Amino acid sequence: MNDIKKDNTEDKILKAAKTIFIRKGMDGARMQEIADEAGINKALLHYYFRSKQKLFEAIFSNLLNQIFPNISSILLSTKPIEEKIELFVENYIEMLLQNPYLPAFVLKEINRDSDFFENTFKSNRIDLSQLLLMFENEMKAGNIRKMNPRDLIANLLAMCIFPFAAKPLLKLLLFNDDHENYNRFLEERKKTITEFALNSILPK
Amino acid sequence: MNDIKKDNTEDKILKAAKTIFIRKGMDGARMQEIADEAGINKALLHYYFRSKQKLFEAIFSNLLNQIFPNISSILLSTKPIEEKIELFVENYIEMLLQNPYLPAFVLKEINRDSDFFENTFKSNRIDLSQLLLMFENEMKAGNIRKMNPRDLIANLLAMCIFPFAAKPLLKLLLFNDDHENYNRFLEERKKTITEFALNSILPK
DNA sequence: TTTAAATTTGACCATCTGGTTAAACCTTTT
DNA sequence: AAAAGGTTTAACCAGATGGTCAAATTTAAA
Structure with missing residues (x-):
């Protein structure tokens, strides 16, 4: 009952980040781009993962x-x-x-x-x-x-x-x-x- | 008598750019870094080559x-x-x-x-x-x-x-x-x- | 030597980008 | 229903970066 909450923002972020990072790499990827792909606000990325580096890791x-x-x-x-x-x-x-x-x-x-x-x-x-x-x-x-x-x-x-x-x-x-x-x-x-x-x- | 002028800035730039670009890639390389490697001012890079893209090409x-x-x-x-x-x-x-x-x-x-x-x-x-x-x-x-x-x-x-x-x-x-x-x-x-x-x- | 042209520089600018913050919003608990 | 805690957002910030420009310096031409 922890997996299927609602839309589960964290999973949306992980999925979007994976897509963008693999396509553009750490250097080429933009946090804004990941946010757009996930359909959320950029600040939310930093709310769930502290930094770009942490998200990439x-x-x-x-x-x-x-x-x-x-x-x-x-x-x-x-x-x-x-x-x-x-x-x-x-x-x-x-x-x-x-x-x-x-x-x-x-x-x-x-x-x-x-x-x-x-x-x-x-x-x-x-x-x-x-x-x-x-x-x-x-x-x-x-x-x-x-x-x-x-x-x-x-x-x-x-x-x-x-x-x-x-x-x-x-x-x-x-x-x-x-x-x-x-x-x-x-x-x-x-x-x-x-x-x-x-x-x-x-x-x- | 065109090859061995003096220090030939253009060659210094090309050599430095090659070193930096190969090591860091187009995205990772900084124009300032290339200028430092060549021992010249950053603006000179743009004087000889119009842009980072052109230099990379x-x-x-x-x-x-x-x-x-x-x-x-x-x-x-x-x-x-x-x-x-x-x-x-x-x-x-x-x-x-x-x-x-x-x-x-x-x-x-x-x-x-x-x-x-x-x-x-x-x-x-x-x-x-x-x-x-x-x-x-x-x-x-x-x-x-x-x-x-x-x-x-x-x-x-x-x-x-x-x-x-x-x-x-x-x-x-x-x-x-x-x-x-x-x-x-x-x-x-x-x-x-x-x-x-x-x-x-x-x-x- | 004077003048013109080419080269070099420091200062500056506009933009992009990762990251922050305070407020708004939603959900859950009491 | 009200308080509390968690979630989301818009606005903003500081630093980095590619690029520009006018002035200074060096080189070449007259």
Whole structure:
């Protein structure tokens, strides 16, 4: 009975702030713009959240917590490695298709204020050591060729995320600015990234 | 005798602006900061370049022109495909090691004002069609397996650029924030990216 | 040397923006 | 119904910032 009060101003603010912050970033977003998006007075933002910084922290921290756990769970399942990677890539690309602004936003913000990012990140206790271990075990078992597992993680993330973060550039370079074509390309990458990676890491 | 006049204020401004813009981005950079970096009065910036926008355009346009041509030239040489890819990756990573702020800066700016980016980009006439053709020919000749050459280009760029653009994140995730270790990782990727890609695309 | 033109500067302006405050309004309690 | 507490608003403020301008200074031309 606390969730569905009436219009719940706080939630309206959070939703509006998320929209605006992701689209414009911390620097580019205006408090007035967020207020307009939420359909409220600007002073109300400061009533519920003390400052722009605090409001941003709420959004950003929540976002980090939301993204990472879902991802590693797939890779830590007991399925065969081919399937784990296939499912991971499919899920990740699908999530990015639903949140196309996310990559550029996150990259922008982690580079803007590294200290702030490190703090919010560390306090959210995200940990990839299990993931590294899993890949090492797959290598020992001879299921995939030996390599630095960090390279494998970096490559998978890179191939998934980069085409979204660099969309304006790649769309122009590879598809002459054809929006439809580029989105189809992104959709197809669920398959092509998996192929590319498995071709590289599966023993011959 | 036009290049080495005296201190050449215009060059000092361009150099300072490049430094500040790449580090802070268009939004984050202050004209005063650029003036300080150049060791001149703020009004002089407006004397040489009419506005912040114009100054930024000069920097950004020049940067785009500088980056792309060097890159495709290697891939368009007549060397065998393994060597072309190896040299490309080595050169690209080396360039990024020399300009570590570049990836985050470019990604930020192409997503900030897409229209402006498209215009400056189109007027610089950068064209990848030869590159696509080259890869298609290598496939037809059976030197590499058949795939969409756009995926190959996207994957190569992604694997090279992403670890620089996402440095604060990956450094924390993969190396517990150890700067030295992460830089070694980046350096080693000259080899590991090449391996990863060739393993995937060379016929078995 | 004098004059004209180009360059450089300090002071200033208009605007934008995050944030504050006192008053108005609504909801709940007594 | 009246008091109290929580919510919302309009008006306002201080600082930052891109940009302008007239005057001063330096350089080049006559």
